[in-house]
Amino acid sequence: MPKKEVLLEINHLKAYFPVKRKSMKEEKKVVKAVDDISLEIYRGETLGIVGESGSGKSTFGRTILKLVEPTEGEILYKGQQIQHLKGSNLQKYRNQMQMIFQDPFASLNPRMRIGAIIEEPMALQLTLTKEQRKKRVKELLQKVGLAEDAMHKYLHEFSGGQRQRIGIARALAINPEFIIADEPVSALDVSVQSQVLNLLMDLQDEFQLTYLFISHDLSVVKHISDRVAVLYLGRIVEIGTKKELYANPLHPYTQALLSAIPVVNFDEPKQAIPLQGELPSPMNPPVGCVFHTRCPFVMGKCHQVRPTMQEMNEHQRVACFLYDK
Template sequence: MAIQLEPQRQPLVEIDQLQMHYPLGSIWGSKQTLKAVDGISLHIRKGETLGLVGESGCGKSTVGQLTARLLEPTGGRLFYKGEDLQKLRSGRDNQLRKQIQYVFQDPYTSMNPKHIIAALLEEPLRIHRIGTRPERKAKVRDMLKQIGLNESYEFRYIHELSGGQRQRIGIARALMLQPEFLILDEPVSALDVSVQSQILNLLKDLQQQFSLTYLFISHDLNVVHYMSDRVAVMYLGKIVELADVNDLYTSPLHPYTRALVSAIPAKHRGQRQERIRLQGEIPSASATPSGCAFHTRCPFAVERCRRETPTLRLIRPGRRVSCHLHE
């Protein structure tokens, strides 16, 4: 059964208790399992940007790949416009795959370097048998204009482009099938700061122009703040806090979120900001601690945190947190 939502507009995407567990075999006679994603539930409303943030290895990219159906989950359910994606027949499945597209961190690794840009952009249209050859060529030229590149880029190769230009091509390719939902996986983390701002502004413009919905995955809290309407914070395969972006950044509740927000550089020279420094190593996703997984690093942990696993609870409209301190 799908998760219960606050009384707001229906979601475009619903994730219900999604899991991705990898068996690692036996170590010292005990079976080990890596819990990359461990029972998360989220919803994403049409037209919004949901930011997904957390340290490297927390499982946020796996969530993106599961949502795009690049991976098959080991548990849980995924809904798109109310349809259970795991129960679709192949024809309907192919139709919905056009509506959900993925933008990778490095487009070079997801494109054939032997093909010119025109062929790379035309490929999704050819696969789905959309349009005649002249119509596809015209759409490629139009899309290049939409992303701020001129027609001369048609005949270039991906290795001839700068990082920012490559990412523009990655975004353009994702948009060729006119999707509704884009999963943006660290789309600017490999770019210079000045180029980052150009790509982020482009994404905002395209979202407005094409009525797009985004799942924006990043470890950069400044970038997530700029792009997102709501933010979900992940730790060791679980969501520990979910809130509107301004609420989360001005009054973070979970100790992990508070530590992340405190690490954001002050905007003005001389502005004081108390930094919360977490002690200890991040536990392994194959050997998560009992109780709250964060208790080994939490400065506020009590005995209950070591024994009982908290749940992601609604504490007020639009605000969820997984922490015994807020029950």
């Protein structure tokens, strides 16, 4: 495999939110939604981010776009630092990336016509005449599999899957290179999910897009991703190529997650690894390894020291003491 170009590099990214205190006496608390995440995304690939709800995966996506201010850390886009950008410089950066949102009922303005929704980003960020924009709206609608006359309609005339297609068309309107898809199919029916996923993959081929695909659904991530990162309480516990990670999960959390995917195979009954307890509060994460409260292989060291990411092989990195050499 040829060495790939790094499109986006993230170093030690943190996003903390202060918690409102009930009284002045209480100590200041923060929610560590994103806690020291480092990874890189290569041009043209799809990086899947999985994690349970509350693991900070959506916040991570939003921090990259600076919709959430990063508390610490670096975001490098094509080698350029962008975490300090503001105003028009920030907009220039954002124009190269777009976001597809989870809930197609909330992410589109119900008071605007479809044409206006898709046209708006072009009108603001591209220098096109009105006719050119209209033409492009029609093209985009066609690309995402909707009829041209949809542009004159309002949202309530469309189903969830169709709305998500409209959201995708809007995201594509200003020719971005990088798209953050924040649970784009979790609000949809299973039958519609695969249609939208396939549409996303087709568009990726056509426009050479790079995706950051956030989801809690392991099967969906497996379908679309090239590489996968597993998030737990705002930290990456394991990252690797899809093949390696699904075939040979290293971190106990990944193992437990994968064992929970339902499979129809009666010859080889799977052993599900049950996880004890609940996801700890990100306001007060466990000291040491964040996963030690629920880990079946917990050791003494896990209670005190935080494991760092270590390279296991060419394709896989994991943060776990089980693999200390």
